[in-house]
Amino acid sequence: ADLVEDRLKAEPGLVEVDSIRESTPPKLVFVPDQEKAALAGVSISEIAATLNTAFKGNNTQLLRVEGERNPLRILLQLPEEVRSSPSEHSQLFVKGATGAMVSLAELGHWSLERVDQTIYHKNLKPVVYVFAECAGRPPAECIVDVQTDQVPAGQTVPPLTEQTVRPVEQRTYFSNGSGLAWNVPAGIDVVFSGEGEWNITLDVFRDLGLAFGAAMIMIYIILVAQTGSFLIPIVVMMAIPLTVIGVMPGFWMLNMVSGNVVSGYADPVYFTATAMIGMIALAGIVTRDSIILVDFIELAVRHGRPLFAAILESRVVRLRPILLTAGAALLSSIPITFDPIFSGLGWSLIFGLISSTVFTLFVIPVCYWLLKARGPEAQN
Template sequence: MHLLYEFRLKQSGVYKFYHKTLGSLIATPGRAWFFVLVIFIAFIGSALLAVTRTVPLKLLPFDNKNELQLVIDMPKNSTLEQTDQVARALGQFLATVDEVTDYETYIGQASPMDFNGMVRHYYLRSGSNVGEIRINFVAKKERKQQSHQIALRIRKQIEAIANKYNANVKIVESPPGPPVLDTLVAEIYGPEDASYTELLNIGKNVRERFKHTQGVVDVDDYSYAPYQRLLFKIDREKAALTQVSSQQIAQTLKIALSGQLLGTLHIPSERQALEIILQLPREQRSYITQLLTLRVKSKTGELVPLAELGQIKELDDEQTLYHKNLRRVAYVIGDTAGRSPVEAVIDLLDDFNDHPLPEGYSVELGGEGEWKITVDVFRDLGLAFAAALLMIYVLLVVQTGSLSLPAIMMIAIPLTVIGIMPGFWLLNTLFTSPVDGYPDQIFFTATAMIGMIALAGIVVRNGIILIDFIEKTRHREDRPSLTEALIEAGATRLRPILLTAAAAMFGAVVIILDPVFSGLAWSFIFGIFASTGFSLFVIPVAYYLINRNKPLDKPSA
């Protein structure tokens, strides 16, 4: 029966193919070592694809949401009408975008708080110079482009409108994470004796560097342009003579400018009660001369004009001071469009190394932005990968009683890199195209790294089965040679290994449709494809090099 099976196996096309390919590789030790060297070079080259920026890296990919947000920042002294003018111009453009179903505009206040509003502090925004626009898209199945692609497509038009009105408009996507202040955040620190104005001036320099870095958009900082505020200085002597208190003057100005709630009005047709507010008409409270004509009632009943009780002075308003870890800090923020944040940060770090800030000042890019979390996550995943490899090796040593056999079985694990990195490069080369001039890249993300770790336990199974079959074939009664045992074992297990790999690859295909976990699916597909193909040759070659001069009955270790 065995001889009949062996005859049929050697007559099969699989055996002939495997005999021709593997047999030529292990014909001489020199060929085998050359093949190992080629695989090692391929491994190093594949790993360098990420280092050389050929494969873009990012912590998490862009999700495909049904919403988008525009954050409007005007100069500090802008009126509600000026901010509303910008929002209306943006709204007129959004109405022409096919995928937009509706949008909501918020002027002078923040929109309802969401994930972005919480972690980026948008919910704290208020004032006549701020605004937000919430954009809703049609359902995902009814549009060809994902929300990130739409954001790229409308970016240039949004920026043109913002520049026309001297506004800073940011396009904010709803990210799957992480909770950071912004994608790119620079923290600028200075000497203890430096003024905060000097620190902000250095921040302006950092902001310009952000703007000149390729792919960096929506650059802003946490300062505002100098503006003047009005201070009514009471002439206390005149106020005392006219018997008008400071409290009466302050109350009069508060009612005139901010208004005072007098009560509520209940109307059957309204769901909520209407507020009754006493306030000076806008056209009368918008000019200083009009305000000074307001009259305050004295204790004697006389109406005294504000102009006789003091004068209005213009003062430069002070900047808000920010501190972190008891140190004064200035923030510069930005986002990226069509480029990996990792690449942008590396370029910025090179720029700061080549052109350092003045003595005593420093900039950190790893604080509140995505960079630090990206480094930490990939570092931790790398350590988890190393720990997984160590545990697999320990278990295999216990099972086989050998130190060399487990190493041969685990060769398939690093071979996944030869498939994954070139696979992501291939995706970006063949299946991506720019969106309105911005590259729309497929990133190697943390989910793809998780896929690599998960592959370690899957692909090592092929090595275990192959080595086990080689050992059993060598210890058979007819005692085949090492070369014959390697070829026969590989030819016998070739079809089951390929079928198992194909099942795992096709099982991961459905995950490709998910924008967040597609990286994990691509890692599975490319990793299994490469490791399966290479391990069918690398494992037998490595086994041949280690055991070619050892007697069969001698332990491999």
């Protein structure tokens, strides 16, 4: 645990490194001499009662003070500065069987002993948890760099203080690691993201990804039922991937423009779970724009317009409704960006609406033309 803790402390972007290991001072234990106690007529229980009164305290009497509704308890106890000094404990006396007071120093001696640590287990194996907070860097990057620097057990590595940390700016997705080699003894396993917030984050994004997939399937089933075709819904849903083109680069540009620095560490705007929820909501919003275009095209073709002309007219005629609906949704998302928790949801809606609205006017007509170009609609 100490090796892992030292390595995490040396990693840039990791702060508040701590573990569940308790740093308790040694405890004072009085070891009685049973032979001397028997000769003095003092029992072990009397010694224990005296020590309990001296260290933990004992309520002896009640003191009534004028003006106080309830009587005050008188606590008999050694002062705090005396309790940790064995030399002062020799002044304690225990009453013997004959009534004589016997010094505690004549009945035994004091010993400093180590306090037993709490041993935690998981899956029948002893574990020690080491924690750390990320400041200015995503947890995934920190974990990857630390894992990359770990070398096999038994290999000789220099102390961390004698190694040079590679700057974060020089690290890439293909060249990870801080250049701080470290390892642990054989028989000890180091498992990252076992019970922390990063594991919870992975679970949340996994569940949201499944929800996103379920939403796509439901949208497809509804469109098939409405259009009576298995291919037209695919054309309509081509607007959904277009949101990613706006959301991911949008968050990158947002951090480039408005990146904050708190206490010397970068405070970026992350793609959070609420941003993922925004992408799921965008699946329904942008599909509506595609339906508006495709519906106009098919209506115009049924009224005798050539397919190519109907596609061109759909972009012109339906441009205003598409811009009005997208603009209304975009403006209503702006107040959400000021919330510290749901800001990701607002930014995801804004970036996704901008990209999907622009690309939908070009991609959807082209995809519809490619689908119908060899059909009877195009030949008529």
